[in-house]
Amino acid sequence: MSIRDMLEAHPQPISGDLAVRVRCIEQCSECAVTCTSCADADLGEHDVQELVRCIGLCLDCADVCDATRRIVTRVTSADAAAVRATVEACVAACRASRAECERHAAHHEHCRVCAEVCRSCEEACADFLASIA
Amino acid sequence: MSIRDMLEAHPQPISGDLAVRVRCIEQCSECAVTCTSCADADLGEHDVQELVRCIGLCLDCADVCDATRRIVTRVTSADAAAVRATVEACVAACRASRAECERHAAHHEHCRVCAEVCRSCEEACADFLASIA
Amino acid sequence: MSIRDMLEAHPQPISGDLAVRVRCIEQCSECAVTCTSCADADLGEHDVQELVRCIGLCLDCADVCDATRRIVTRVTSADAAAVRATVEACVAACRASRAECERHAAHHEHCRVCAEVCRSCEEACADFLASIA
Amino acid sequence: MSIRDMLEAHPQPISGDLAVRVRCIEQCSECAVTCTSCADADLGEHDVQELVRCIGLCLDCADVCDATRRIVTRVTSADAAAVRATVEACVAACRASRAECERHAAHHEHCRVCAEVCRSCEEACADFLASIA
Numbered sequence: 001m002s003i004r005d006m007l008e009a010h011p012q013p014i015s016g017d018l019a020v021r022v023r024c025i026e027q028c029s030e031c032a033v034t035c036t037s038c039a040d041a042d043l044g045e046h047d048v049q050e051l052v053r054c055i056g057l058c059l060d061c062a063d064v065c066d067a068t069r070r071i072v073t074r075v076t077s078a079d080a081a082a083v084r085a086t087v088e089a090c091v092a093a094c095r096a097s098r099a100e101c102e103r104h105a106a107h108h109e110h111c112r113v114c115a116e117v118c119r120s121c122e123e124a125c126a127d128f129l130a131s132i133a
Numbered sequence: 134m135s136i137r138d139m140l141e142a143h144p145q146p147i148s149g150d151l152a153v154r155v156r157c158i159e160q161c162s163e164c165a166v167t168c169t170s171c172a173d174a175d176l177g178e179h180d181v182q183e184l185v186r187c188i189g190l191c192l193d194c195a196d197v198c199d200a201t202r203r204i205v206t207r208v209t210s211a212d213a214a215a216v217r218a219t220v221e222a223c224v225a226a227c228r229a230s231r232a233e234c235e236r237h238a239a240h241h242e243h244c245r246v247c248a249e250v251c252r253s254c255e256e257a258c259a260d261f262l263a264s265i266a
Numbered sequence: 267m268s269i270r271d272m273l274e275a276h277p278q279p280i281s282g283d284l285a286v287r288v289r290c291i292e293q294c295s296e297c298a299v300t301c302t303s304c305a306d307a308d309l310g311e312h313d314v315q316e317l318v319r320c321i322g323l324c325l326d327c328a329d330v331c332d333a334t335r336r337i338v339t340r341v342t343s344a345d346a347a348a349v350r351a352t353v354e355a356c357v358a359a360c361r362a363s364r365a366e367c368e369r370h371a372a373h374h375e376h377c378r379v380c381a382e383v384c385r386s387c388e389e390a391c392a393d394f395l396a397s398i399a
Numbered sequence: 400m401s402i403r404d405m406l407e408a409h410p411q412p413i414s415g416d417l418a419v420r421v422r423c424i425e426q427c428s429e430c431a432v433t434c435t436s437c438a439d440a441d442l443g444e445h446d447v448q449e450l451v452r453c454i455g456l457c458l459d460c461a462d463v464c465d466a467t468r469r470i471v472t473r474v475t476s477a478d479a480a481a482v483r484a485t486v487e488a489c490v491a492a493c494r495a496s497r498a499e500c501e502r503h504a505a506h507h508e509h510c511r512v513c514a515e516v517c518r519s520c521e522e523a524c525a526d527f528l529a530s531i532a
Contacts, residue, residue, distance in 0.1 A: 001429055002512055006436040009508035012443035029428050030400055036472045037405040039325075043318050044411035044475040052309050056210030059305075059325070060203070064219055066465060067200035070193070073435045076443040077189030079229035085222035086197055089215065093204075096212035109408035113401055134296055135379055139303040142375035145310035162295050163267055169339045170272040172458075176451050177278035177342040185442050192438075192458070199332060206302045209310040242275035246268055322476030326469070330485055333466035336459070343455030345495035348488065352463055355484035362478035 001026055003073070014075045016131040021072060024128035028069035028090065031121035035062040035097055038114035045108065054100045054111065061097035064090050065121065072128065084132070087125050094122040134159055136206070147208045149264040154205060157261035161202035161223065164254035168195040168230060171247035178241065187233045187244065194230035197223050198254065205261065217265070220258050227255040267292050269339070280341045282397040287338060290394035294335035294356065297387035301328040301363060304380035311374065320366045320377065327363035330356050331387065338394065350398070353391050360388040400425050402472070413474045415530040419523075420471060426523035427468035427489065430516050434461040434496060437513035444507065453499045453510065460496035463489050464520065471527065483531070486524050493521040 004022045007014060014021065039058040042051035068090040071083055098118035105112035137155045140147060147154065172191040175184035201223040204216055231251035238245035270288045273280060280287065305324040308317035334356040337349055364384035371378035403421045406413060413420065438457040441450035467489040470482055497517035504511035 001432065002516055003432050003436060005512050006433055006440065006509050009512065010436070010440045010443060011445075012440075025432060029432055033400065033402050033424060033428055033468065033472060034405055036469050037402060037409070040322065040473040040475050041405065041409045041411075043321060044409060046410075048315055048318060052314060053210040055309060055321075056207055056306065057212055057215075060207060060212070060215060062469075063200045063203045064215070067196040069432065070196045070435050070461075073432060074189055074193060074439040076439050077186040079190055079193070079225070082190075082193060082197070082222065082225040082229045085218070085225040089218035089222040092212070092215040092218040096215045110405050113404050113408065117401055134299065135383055136299050136303060138379050139300055139307065139376050142379065143303070143307045143310060144312075145307075158299060162299055166267065166269050166291060166295055166335065166339060167272055169336050170269060170276070173340040173342050173455065174272065174276045174278075176454060177276060179277075181448055181451060185447060188442060188454075189439065195336075202299065203302050203328075206299060207306040209306050243272050246271050246275065250268055319476040322473055323478055323481075326473060326478070326481060326485075329466040329469045330481070333462045336462045340455055340459060343452040345456055345459070345491070348456075348459060348463070348491040348495045351484070351488035351491040352459075355481065355488040358478070358481040358484040362481045 001029070010075060012076050016128070020127050020131040024072050024124045025069055027121040027124035028065040028072065031094060031117050032062045032065035032069065034114050034117040035059070035065065038101065038110050041108070041110040051104065054104060057097040057100050058114065061093040061118065064093040068125070080132070084129065087129050091122055091125045094118045094125065098122065143208060145209050149261070153260050153264040157205050157220070157257045158202055160254040160257035161198040161205065164227060164250050165195045165198035165202065167247050167250040168192070168198065171234065171243050174241070174243040184237065187237060190230040190233050191247065194226040194251065197226040201258070213265070217262065220262055224255050224258045227251045227258065231255065267295070276341060278342050282394070286393050286397040290338050290390045291335055293387040293390035294331040294338065297360060297383050298328045298331035298335065300380050300383040301325070301331065304367065304376050307374070307376040317370065320370060323363040323366050324380065327359040327384065330359040334391070346398070350395065353395050357388055357391045360384040360391065364388065409474060411475050415527070419526050419530040423471050423486070423523045423527035424468055426520040427464045427471065430493060430520035431461045431464035431468065433513050433516040434458070434464065437500065437509050440507070440509040450503065453503060456496040456499050457513065460492040460517065463492040467524070479531070483528065486528055490521050490524045493517045493524065497521065
């Protein structure tokens with residue numbers, strides 16, 4: 001992704017470790033796409049009734065990841081408390097959809113992949129929070 | 134808005150006070166529109182250089198409000214911790230953009246209106262958090 | 267909604283009829299909330315398998331309505347071709363989810379309400395397109 | 400990105416060429432991030448007044464790319480007309496922000512990178528439209 005190039009070309013100083021911020025943005029982006037796709041794949045399964053909770057939590061996670069990605073990308077005039085609270089919400093949303101996807105990972109490959117991506121995003125967000133502490 | 138009708142027609146039980154949830158959804162919706170418009174109005178002002186922080190915080194607030202509106206609207210399979218953390222992020226984002234808009238309220242009517250709407254959203258989110266405690 | 271106040275306080279001239287633009291923004295906002303809620307209510311129904319198409323089209327409609335609402339709200343530096351194409355996409359998305367919701371309107375009150383809201387949004391978008399022609 | 404793995408694990412048949420769809424989703428994702436960052440970098444520049452149009456068009460482009468990414472990702476119950484109109488809107492939005500970024504590319508590296516990413520997204524969307532014709 002080009003987000004590293006973009007942030008290196010940014011005219012303002014950027015707080016924290018740049019690589020950690022870049023990874024947070026990339027993982028939020030990846031997780032939003034993956035959760036959108038997992039919810040849609042669930043809808044296409046024969047046992048959709050068993051996957052209702054997975055669909056709802058993946059939709060929530062995609063929405064929180066997309067907002068987090070945008071907030072962490074903007075550095076010119078960030079509010080530290082709002083950034084922190086948003087990334088904490090992302091950790092919580094990833095944890096919830098990861099836990100549910102793990103329950104279906106043995107039967108549905110898309111849930112197995114999604115659980116992995118949620119875990120990576122959760123870690124990247126936690127690392128970002130530590131880097132701006 | 135029709136969200137009250139929608140939630141009254143919802144097949145699943147909905148936790149907390151329905152009116153408080155409806156107000157939270159409506160205010161997040163209103164605040165997202167208003168903050169999007171305030172950032173755009175700032176861009177059209179002659180003193181845009183003075184409004185850079187207002188633009189950034191209003192864009193952040195709009196993104197968090199939109200995610201929060203969707204998460205609070207979905208009730209079938211919510212994760213309590215993720216819902217709570219998201220609404221807390223919304224309170225923080227509204228507070229930040231409200232404080233900055235208030236600084237420009239005397240000179241820019243759109244900032245005055247936006248500060249008021251942010252305050253209402255902040256309160257509606259805080260009330261919702263209290264109702265699901 | 268305060269969007270009329272915001273646009274009346276906007277420093278730049280706004281093309282087309284203001285009331286028509288305001289209605290377009292309000293209906294996109296309403297339709298995004300309603301479609302998000304309808305997809306979630308579908309997930310809570312016993313016959314969710316019958317509602318899979320409704321869920322997918324309502325999720326799509328909510329996403330296109332949210333993007334359209336933001337694009338129509340921003341007036342300082344709009345690109346006419348991009349605005350037009352986006353609002354046309356919104357008309358198509360509303361039409362698709364409205365047609366599917368109508369099929370379930372007799373059995374599910376939330377689909378009946380959602381079909382009505384989609385129709386209003388479709389009309390508000392078409393009126394907006396006519397006003398900027 | 401894991402979107403190829405997700406779509407290969409999808410239970411439903413997917414219309415068109417999978418590699419073309421994957422590239423469209425990846426480029427929309429990349430372009431949304433890049434445009435969000437470019438608008439923010441513009442806000443941090445000393446000549447922000449000269450970049451107002453760039454900010455507005457990049458914000459619009461990010462919103463349309465995010466909606467398009469989600470619509471193209473969902474394949475279980477897509478409406479062909481709505482998908483087509485949305486991707487066409489994305490082409491128009493990318494074209495508008497690319498043209499404006501090109502005007503500033505010589506002075507601002509972030510605009511140069513953003514113009515390139517917008518062009519790639521425009522092409523990926525056009526290829527996707529051709530693949531589903």
